[in-house]
Amino acid sequence: MSLQEHQANYVIALDVGGTTIKAALTGSDKEPFLRVRRDTATEGPRAVVAGILDLVAELAAEGLARRGGPPAGVGLAVPGVVDEAAGVAGYSANLGWRDVPLAALVGERLAAEGAGDVPVVLGHDVRTGGLAEGRLGAGAGVGRFFFVALGTGIAGAIGVGDRMEPGAHGGAGEIGHVVVRPGGPRCGCGQYGCLETVASASAVGRAWAESSGAAGASAADAARAVRTGDARANGVWRNAVDALADGLLVVVNLLDPEVVIVGGGLAEAGETLLDPLRSALAAKATFQRLPEVVPAALGESAGCLGAGLLAWDHSQLPQIPEVSP
Template sequence: MRHVIALDVGGTGMKAGLVGLDGVPLYEARRATGRERGPDAVVESVLGFAQELLAHGRTHFGRAAEAAGAAVPGVVDTDRGVAVRSADLGWRNVPLRGLLSRRLGRIPVALGQDVPTGGLAEGRVGAARGTGRFLYVSLGTGIAGAIGIDGGIEPGAHGRAGGLGHIVVRPDGPACGCGGRGCLEALASVTAIGRAWATAGGGPGADAADCARAVEAGDEAARAVWRAAVDALADGLVTALTVLNPRALVIGGRLAGTGDTLLTPLREAVAERVTFQQLPAILPAALGDAAGWRGAGLLAGELLTRRQAV
């Protein structure tokens, strides 16, 4: 059976699979990155995992994968196939596309940034399928987005479109890792909520999931922290939908795992803020943490389609 390799490399773990040329997943696997051993060890873990997937395909599907796709965090030069910078992995200027291609027998390899790649999957086979134009928002350690247009993702002039986490929503707010102040990421990310809840009553080591559970239990201090984060998120999203006019907002990432604890007040907060704007559907992501590798499989499939068209 013809298939491709699909990899999603995260800060501590890798999610991957083999995908048929029709986009149907055939096999799924997970591995640790080995980040504790340093950046070079992470690269070798990725390459070794890809080799395992290649061998699995030969054994179980009668032939080797014809292409591969990989999604990685941080700044990615997709044209050159280089992971330019990734704080999560400790990488700088890693030529991952070339390394993977050589390790896999010179098959073509596509490299993408994790959030746009996950957004691609949500747009084609997930929550935004058939919407045409949507905004995918990943709420995790940071906040990032992907602008979906007619089955593809708009990269922007320099490949940086979708940086929602750095919309300034509170000009006098907390410092952000980007060097600015009051960015959405500094107020409504998993990290920001965890920090705020630890200070407000959750205690040392408390995180956003703890805050969500306290909200569900009726804790008023937790509700205040949650409300502040939701309000900041709604302000940022209304700015984005005013500019982009999407048909749907798809909410993914770790924070989306809280379900209606997040989505119900978020829908209300966004609705309260719109005036002339068309209110989009606000939907939970459908693919969960599989979005990255499913999107990587789509990128790999596109390589083969382009080759056949030449």
């Protein structure tokens, strides 16, 4: 029996986060026909890996029941340092793992479950989200774009055509560690004044908590206060937006993207963020032709959708569109 005859026309997709794993079974139309969520294990890296393997096995069993065969591939989006070519999750501060051969482990688990030799591909979570935005979301049809995720930290991804640029060592797009405020707050990376120490969602939340005196205040609280005209909130917001515009101007100078796609938790503020960001970027530019700055379209689904796209890209089956009966 050939691989094409043996394997069913779907893939397994996982987006592994520090608190939640979002997963799906995705057909060749790139649309999930099953979505699940699981809490990420908190008992350490071994437990995290075990949870991933168990969930993949569970999804493979569900796929077999629904589609009559093992998956055509598996795509995994993971945070931190990722060796995509080797399938190794190199390091993640949030998950606590180092040098985990995750692609090989998933492949071995599926083989043990009777699924045979299933291609497994590993991707960086932000680049994977950018891949989905580029093909299915706000970057569809754009030749060159930059996707920036404003969350606990700040990370970026460079889109060229229908692919993402990983760089020579897997570190392309790390805008969060561009120093925009020399001598500023110390970053977890060891530098001072990195963009994510000033303009990430967590940084805005901390600044607003300090300014307002409300312990535990978040970036969302700051955005709400900005919309009411609170002067202190406006000051916090203006500092973050100004720093973000400085970081994006570096991107414009180096990459000259057609579009900048803004996602992550801070982007949930919508035009409260994007309108002043466009104005700040325009005020700083001199000779540069500025990109369009747009919100991400796929929200928290981007990582899982992108993992599905990775799996299809690396599967050994022809991607034949499904026809509804």
